[in-house]
Structures are given as C-alpha cells and as structure tokens.
Amino acid sequence: MTPNQEPTATSPPPTAKNRDLLRFAALVGALLLLNFVAQRFFFRLDLTEEKRYTMSPATKKLLGQLKEPVSVTVYLTGDFPPAFRRLEQAVRENLTEMQIYGGANFSYVFLDPSAAGTEAGRNQFYQTLLKKGLRPTNLGSNENGKRVEKLVFPWAVVQGPGGQTRNVLLLRGNQAVSPEQRLNQSIEGLEYELVSAVRQVSPASGGRPRLGIIDGHGELPNIELADILTAWSQSYDVFRVDLSKVPDLRGNLSAVVIAKPTRPYSEEDKFKLDQFITHGGRALFFVDALRTDLDSVSRNGAALATPYNLNLDDLFFRYGVRLNPNLLLDLNSGQIPLVTGMEGNKPKIEPLPWQLYPLINRFNPTSPITRNLDAVIMRFVGNIDTVKALGVRKTSLLTTSRYTRVLPAPVPINFNDARLEPNPKNYQNPFQPVGYLLEGQFRSLFSNRARPGTTQYQPDQDPTAKPGKLLVISDGDFLRNDVDTRANPPRPLRLGYDRLASTEFANRELILNATDYLLDDTGLIAVRGKQITLRPLDKVQLAERRSFWQALNLGAPLALLALFGLGRAWWRKRRYARF
Structure with missing residues (x-):
C-alpha cells in the first residue's frame, strides 16, 4: 500500500457469540413456522404396534358428522390401584382422540363420586348414580397393610340433543380370565362402547333401521322379550309382524327376528321369509x-x-345348517332351585347344578360379535351341523365346553337328576357348536318351483340380489327374559339375569352385537375387533431383582446428567480456549 492510498474498510469476522445468536434466532423462527403449519395441517402419528391410539375411519366419520353437542360424563376417576388407573387413563385417551374429531360438538368431563367432603354427601351422590342405573363395583386394595374396600363406578353417561342419555359400562370382558386380562379386554372395547352410545343419542341421518319381530307361530310374547325390545328400540324401529297379514317383507324391513316359534310355518309364510333372505x-x-x-x-x-314340527328344517338346510333333534348336557352349567330337605316344617330349597342349562364361555375370538364377551346362559339347547351351501360362509360363534354330553330325542327330563353326581366319563362330546353366523348369497328354497298356492314359477336365482346375513342359535330361550310374577303388574327382569346366582350373563350383549353386525353398514361394529397385546412383566424376576431395578431407575438418570454436564464443560473449554 502506497503512502497516499487510503485503507479499505473490511467487516470484522463474526464472533462465536454472534454465531450462537444467529443459530438461536434461526431455531426460534423454525419453531414458529412449524407451529404455524401444525395449526393448519392436522396429523397424528401412532407408533404402537396395535395402533391403539388410532380411531377407526367409521368413528372419525361419525364424530365428524355431529350436528349438535354431545357430552360424556365419566365417573371412573379417583384414588385407584395401578390397574384401574390404567383403565381410567385409557378412557381419557380415547375421549381426547374423540374430541379431536368431534370438535366443538364433543366434550367430556371426569367426576369423582367419592370427592364429597362428608360421608353423607358421598352417600347422597351414590344414590343419585344408582337411580340412573349405574351399579358400583366393590374394589379391594391393600393400604398400609390393611384391606380396604372401595366403591367404584366404572361408568360413563353420554348425553345428546334433547337430553337423551345412554349409560356405558366401561368394565367389561370375560370374567373367566385373569383380572389383568379382563381390564385389557375392557380397554380394547372402549372405542366401540363409547362411539356406539354417541351414535344412539345423535339424530340419525336417513332414518333408523326397521326391525321386524315375526309373529303368528307361537313366538315369545312381548313381556318375555321386554328387555331386548327396549334395548333394540334405542337404535332401531321395532315392530311385530304377522306374516299372514303382509304380502311381502322386502322393502319394509331391514331385518327380522324369529323368537322361539312353537307352531309350524305355512309354506306361504316360509316363502315370504325365504324371499326376504x-x-x-x-x-x-x-x-x-x-x-x-x-x-x-x-x-x-x-x-x-x-x-x-316347525316346517323350517328344509329352509335351514338350504342355507347351510341343520338343527339336530337332541339336547346337550354340559358340566359347565347353570343352576335350578330344588327342595333338598326340611327345616322344621318348611322345605329347604337349595340351588343345584343343572346340566341342561349350559354356560357358554367358548366363543369365536376373532368375530366382533363374540370378541371379549362374558359367559352366556342357554336352556335346553341342541347342537348345529353345517351342510354344503355354495356361496355361503359359515362362522361358528358359540360352542359348549370340553365336558359335553349329547342326548338324542326323545330325551327324558327329570329335575331330580340334579341331585345326582354327574359322571365325567359320560361327557365325551366336547365343543358342540350352538350358534352360527351365515353370510353370502343364499339360494332360494323355492328356486325352479311354483310359489305356494299359485302357479307362478320362481326363477333359479335373481342375479341382482344382494348378499344376506343370518344368525342361527339353537336355543329359543336365548333372548327370553324372566318375569317377576309376584309383582303387580308382572315385572320383566333384565335379559341374562340369574336370580339364583345374582349375576347377569351376556346374552343381551351378544344379541345387540349380532344385530349391529347384521345391520351396520358403516363398519362401526368392526371396532370391536380391536386388539391390544398385554405385555406383563415377569413377576418372579421383578421380585428377585427389585433392588437392582430400583437402584438403576434412581441412579441411571443422575449418572447420565453428570456425564452430560462434564461433556458440555469439556466442549465449551476446548471451543473457547483461544478467545
């Protein structure tokens, strides 16, 4: 540079501090941009193997179409053992997901029934819940070495427009499995139970399905169908239909129910039923x-x-099943009351096992109709065989236990047999099917025949006919509720309720699941097939290595934090040493 030349100005090199500020500003800007994009483009990632946090498309569609507000009040909250807290958390997660898709028209709240400050206040709230039909569960736990009993209300109440409400039992599952498995089954069914109740309280678009109860052949009266009729009426329009008074069933009904006929079907009535199916x-x-x-x-x-002689055997045979004329005895059975002696001048009545009342606890584990179902009770039931029927898929839903006996007709029945000790060696016909689901294109029994009473010729098969669905259960009493005849007027009891055992079997739930499966075109019933794998810890290893895992959980985070601090101090010292 010459003496007369002016020095040129050069920008100083950026310092490390300036670079850090620029990086921090870029990070903040990126976070703001990401937040802006996330508010306008909704997406969620479910990385679990079973997709347990993912709502089904049918659920999303139903919640997205809500036109009026729906609210859910959950009473399953409070100071619970870890297993019940897991169920509570699963309910909360499901409702949170549902709120995302339901938007402003879906809300929920958790209320603790035991939160009242006084015992009188708690009891008053308990009575309010009992009047709503919410039955508590007695939950035992150990606290400070003492056994403590708590009342838990595993219920939710879904309320829709016009004050319509539906009670949802959150603790379901098969009572024959372990408590952990039953809780897991309850969690698997939460989405279906909740969204099904939301559907019931929401105004239906396009009208409700119409369910016809066939009459005119000695079927069960309304008082013995009262409970299931009430349950059906929450989702369907239910009618009694006398086949002799209607020209055709097609176009008027979505489904029909044949409830324990005792008189034969005429050929004309059978033709109407066949054409409908x-x-x-x-x-x-x-x-x-x-x-x-x-x-x-x-x-x-x-x-x-x-x-x-119901004149239905050829119809069943055509569709792919045969109801055999026999009775099944099962060592896994219900009870009947019998006089076993005298107490003073009064007869002594005791409940005794009655093998002709099988308790069914073996179900198809993959069908949404029977998945995670509790036991059902049957009375005087026979087995079902399948026969060849082209285009019809047959699914066995219910089977008896390993210890079953088959008695061909005629079968002598004597209540005094309940006093005898059964010999297990006589029960060598295991796993007899008593319920089938039939799906497919059913061929008419009257193909290439004249319609009964006319000369009108029936074609072999209508090429435009849609596939049908049938549920066949070989027990006419399966949907019959008991009636308290001592009440005035007589009062129907809940379907499946056993007064001797003070328990309620799952007949009602199975029938409702089957009806939903047959009539649900939205695919919502498929949500019952959701499966969550239970991955329990090894309790033996956990007990033996308890101290090791406690020390690891306590010490590992502290050690990692110390290593991070030392590494960061070394990195800063090396980077800024030259300054």
Whole structure:
C-alpha cells in the first residue's frame, strides 16, 4: 500500500457469540413456522404396534358428522390401584382422540363420586348414580397393610340433543380370565362402547333401521322379550309382524327376528321369509329343535323332550345348517332351585347344578360379535351341523365346553337328576357348536318351483340380489327374559339375569352385537375387533431383582446428567480456549 492510498474498510469476522445468536434466532423462527403449519395441517402419528391410539375411519366419520353437542360424563376417576388407573387413563385417551374429531360438538368431563367432603354427601351422590342405573363395583386394595374396600363406578353417561342419555359400562370382558386380562379386554372395547352410545343419542341421518319381530307361530310374547325390545328400540324401529297379514317383507324391513316359534310355518309364510333372505335380508333365528314343557315337569316330576314340527328344517338346510333333534348336557352349567330337605316344617330349597342349562364361555375370538364377551346362559339347547351351501360362509360363534354330553330325542327330563353326581366319563362330546353366523348369497328354497298356492314359477336365482346375513342359535330361550310374577303388574327382569346366582350373563350383549353386525353398514361394529397385546412383566424376576431395578431407575438418570454436564464443560473449554 502506497503512502497516499487510503485503507479499505473490511467487516470484522463474526464472533462465536454472534454465531450462537444467529443459530438461536434461526431455531426460534423454525419453531414458529412449524407451529404455524401444525395449526393448519392436522396429523397424528401412532407408533404402537396395535395402533391403539388410532380411531377407526367409521368413528372419525361419525364424530365428524355431529350436528349438535354431545357430552360424556365419566365417573371412573379417583384414588385407584395401578390397574384401574390404567383403565381410567385409557378412557381419557380415547375421549381426547374423540374430541379431536368431534370438535366443538364433543366434550367430556371426569367426576369423582367419592370427592364429597362428608360421608353423607358421598352417600347422597351414590344414590343419585344408582337411580340412573349405574351399579358400583366393590374394589379391594391393600393400604398400609390393611384391606380396604372401595366403591367404584366404572361408568360413563353420554348425553345428546334433547337430553337423551345412554349409560356405558366401561368394565367389561370375560370374567373367566385373569383380572389383568379382563381390564385389557375392557380397554380394547372402549372405542366401540363409547362411539356406539354417541351414535344412539345423535339424530340419525336417513332414518333408523326397521326391525321386524315375526309373529303368528307361537313366538315369545312381548313381556318375555321386554328387555331386548327396549334395548333394540334405542337404535332401531321395532315392530311385530304377522306374516299372514303382509304380502311381502322386502322393502319394509331391514331385518327380522324369529323368537322361539312353537307352531309350524305355512309354506306361504316360509316363502315370504325365504324371499326376504335371498334378496339381501338379514335375520336372527332363535329356534328350539325339541319341545320341552316345563309345566309338565313341575307337575309330574318328569317330561319328555320331543322334536318340534316347525316346517323350517328344509329352509335351514338350504342355507347351510341343520338343527339336530337332541339336547346337550354340559358340566359347565347353570343352576335350578330344588327342595333338598326340611327345616322344621318348611322345605329347604337349595340351588343345584343343572346340566341342561349350559354356560357358554367358548366363543369365536376373532368375530366382533363374540370378541371379549362374558359367559352366556342357554336352556335346553341342541347342537348345529353345517351342510354344503355354495356361496355361503359359515362362522361358528358359540360352542359348549370340553365336558359335553349329547342326548338324542326323545330325551327324558327329570329335575331330580340334579341331585345326582354327574359322571365325567359320560361327557365325551366336547365343543358342540350352538350358534352360527351365515353370510353370502343364499339360494332360494323355492328356486325352479311354483310359489305356494299359485302357479307362478320362481326363477333359479335373481342375479341382482344382494348378499344376506343370518344368525342361527339353537336355543329359543336365548333372548327370553324372566318375569317377576309376584309383582303387580308382572315385572320383566333384565335379559341374562340369574336370580339364583345374582349375576347377569351376556346374552343381551351378544344379541345387540349380532344385530349391529347384521345391520351396520358403516363398519362401526368392526371396532370391536380391536386388539391390544398385554405385555406383563415377569413377576418372579421383578421380585428377585427389585433392588437392582430400583437402584438403576434412581441412579441411571443422575449418572447420565453428570456425564452430560462434564461433556458440555469439556466442549465449551476446548471451543473457547483461544478467545
């Protein structure tokens, strides 16, 4: 540079401090941009193997179409053991997901029934819940070495427009499995139970399905169907239909129910039923193969079960099943009350096992109709065989236990047999099917025949007919509720309620699941097939290495934090040493 030349100005090199400030500003800007994008583009990632936090498309669609507000009040909250806290957390997670898709029209709240400050206040709130039909569960736990009993209300109440409410039992599952497995089954069914109740309280678009209860053949009266009729009416329009008074079932009904007929079907009535089914109709058959007169048993001490003549055997055979004329005895059974002696001048009545009342606890584990279902009770049931039927898929839903006996008709029945100790060696016919689901294109029984009473020729098969669905259960009493005749007027009891055992079997739930499966075109019933794998810890290893894992959980975070601090101090010293 010459003496007369002016020095040129150069920008100083950026310092490390300036570089850190620029990086911090860029990070803040990126976070703001990401937050802006996230507010306008909604997405969620579920990295679990079973996609346990992912709502089904049917659930998302239903919640997205809510036109009026729906609220959920959950009473399952409070100071619980870890297992019940897991169920509570699962309920909260499901409702949070549902709120995302339901938007402003979906809300929920958790209330602790035991939160009242005084015992009188708690009891008053408990009575309010009991009046709503919310039955508590007695939960035992150990606190400070003492056994403590707590009342838990595992319920949610879904309220929709117009004050319509539906009670949702959150603790379900099969009572025959371990408590951990039952809780897991309850968690698997939460989405379906909640969204099903939301659907019931929401105004239906396009009208509700119409369910016809076939009449005119000695079917069960309304008082013995009262509980299931009430349950059906929450989701469907229910009618009694006399086949002799209607020209055709097609176009008027979505499904029909045949509830324990005792008189034969005429050919004309059978033709109407056949045409409904083969043109895409849905039907639920609860039919006995043998006639059992309990009144004659109670009067004379014995009776004879003989085959019915319902004129339906050829119809079932055409569709792919055969109801065999026999009765099943199962060592896994319900009870009947019998006089076993005298107490002073009064008879002594005790409940005794009655093998003709099988308790069914073996279900198809993959079908949404029976998945995670509790035991059901049956009365005087026979087994079902399948026969060849092209285009029809047959799914066995219910089977008896390993210790089953088959008695072909005629079968003598005597209540005094309950006093005898059964011999397990006689029960060598295990796993007898008593319920089937049939799906597919059913061929008409009247193909290439004239319609009964006319010369009108029926074609072989309608090419435009839709596939149909049938449920066939070989027990006409399966959907019959008991009636308290001592009440005035007589009062129907809940379906599946056993007064002797003071327990409620899952007959009602199975029928409702089956009806939903047959009539639900949205795919919502498939949510019941959701499966969450239970991954329990090894309790033996956990007990043996308890101290090691406690020390690891306590010391590992502190050690990692110390290593991070030392590493960061070394890095800063090396980086800024030259300054």
